[in-house]
Amino acid sequence: MKALRQFFGANMRQYALFGFLIVVMAFFAWQTGGRTLHSENLQNIIIGWSYVLVMALGMLFVIVMGQIDLAPGSVAAVVGICLALSIKDWGFPWWAGILFGIAVGTAIGMWQGAWLAYIGVPGFITTLAGQMLFRGLDQHISNGQSVPVPPQIVKIGSGFLPDWGPHTGFNNPTLVLGVIAMLAVIYREIRRRGKIVRGGGVVPPTWVMVARLATVVAALAILTIAFANGRPGTSFPVAGVIIVLLVIFYHFVETRTTIGRGVYAVGGNKAAAALTGINIKKVYFIAMTNMSFLAAVAAIMFVGKSGSTGLSDGNGWELDVIAAVFVGGAAVSGGVGTVVGSVIGGLFMSILSNGMFVLGVGSDWSAMIRGLVLLVAVAFDLYSKAQGRPSITGAIMRGLRSRRKETQGEEQVRPEVAKI
């Protein structure tokens, strides 16, 4: 038990969710004879669900600050049609179309942020209105037509990295990315350990670190190979690279910036945040703007994947996104949740859907099962909170936590300070 706790360290909740993800993947791989783990299917998951993963990053901050955004699907639809028409009718080059689409999305976000922050209309209402407003705007602009987008944008949505270098039988850029990811994980772990030691903290024994790193590196290696050995011309999708970059950026915002801290403070105790001088209006405004900015990014990837805009673009997206964030461990009451957790939550829901699809489960059962998963995930959240524990899947690891007193986590302060 002690060894397990040390192995998982401070991010136990995320590891638990990640563990669930592996179990679900293994289950579907077993049931489908390994078909779900084929590179083509993995690529399909990333490309098909990229919009949910991207928007989950924005929705996380909105939910953590105690609000909700019901409009990103409609916003994405408007961005998609603006992007496509600006290229087709106005003769914008493809990159200018992208910039225009992002500008439109950001402007819509500022509109919604202003209603929430400066006029005080609750986010639920502001964005419910926005959902109708921008859905109507999309229909008005598109006039019912489907507008194709140029191949560069298709590449962003569903393209692959170009292969180069020696003929290895694998996709070389994917291999390089995989190696970079492994090195980054190792570097971070060693640096973090060094920091704790310098700060006078207690670190777990070396073998724990080695075992942990070995597990993560092995998982990364499997994924790298899986993505790299697909049909010639395929690789880790371009959309996946964009998502990874966004995750790194927003993880940094969450854990290391003042505005990130402000979002958590506003969600944790709004009155306290105001008394300590945090600018609540600014936090609301930025988080809502950011959400629609990401809806614009998602829209670009989605119309790229589809090859053209469509009238049903963005329909019901907000529900998938909100579900992903809550499955990923965000608390309904705000103040709790992580970027990495939300991405894992999104991956969890996408792998679940994809696995059931490959298994031939009908969309009726698929929807019911996903609904139940969401319900159970949030119930765990509430249950573990009632138990006085931080949250969510931590409840599943309760057996380990009960020994907390004996095995002070690796993040403890110097014992002599703690004792005084």
Add this chain to the structure above:
Amino acid sequence: MIGVAQGPLLAMHGISKRFGAVEALTDVDLEVHAHEVVALVGDNGAGKSTLAKMVAGALPPDSGLIEIDGEAVTIPTPAAAYNLGVATVFQDFALCENLDVTANLFLGREMHGALRRSDEEMERITREVLHRLASRIPSARTPLAALSAGQRQSVAIARTLIGSPRIVVLDEPTASLSVAQTAEVLTHIERLREMGLGIILISHNMTDVRAVADRIEVLRLGRNNGSFSTQRASYEEIIAAITGATRAEPPWQPSGAPLSAVG
């Protein structure tokens, strides 16, 4: 710390505040010196918390003069109060339970570089402050939700020591605490006084007030209603002033002179 020996650290003159038809404060005076704990007492609605919020920058007065170290100041925001060296512990624990001890200590005034917060530096200072207060917080990284009410109040008090405060305002710091926790908080208050700060303690609890305060200022219905030296005044006298059985006669003891030399 700040070595102004003679003049008051904080002086408030003729402070008034109305909320619509209600006169919350009328022409109130208050002075606090370094190395002094001034207790602000009074019945519910006497205007104690309103006065505290003005010092904290959470509520501007309608009229009146606030001086810090002899200089007239305005305190429009909590950030301005912080820059003037005023730190406040609000009545309802103004802390975020979802964040850890360090995050709460630096909430709203995070140290940061060009891009990122300086988390290591903030954590180091947190440990130092907790050590100075001799508080029983297990770790600077403990989430507030895992602490007892008393420990949370310790965190709220530790928060006042971030930066270089000169004046600390404590609004009902012991209101919802157990006996042992109250004792711990009172010890913290004494330690703040030893550090040379001027402290305003708002409390309903006469036992607490008499245990740590040097001077007791009574508010009644938004007006000054007496000033007492803790050592000389009797319990009955203070209660009488709070309930209005005695009125402050015009030449009542002006609050300016330090009644007891503590040092």
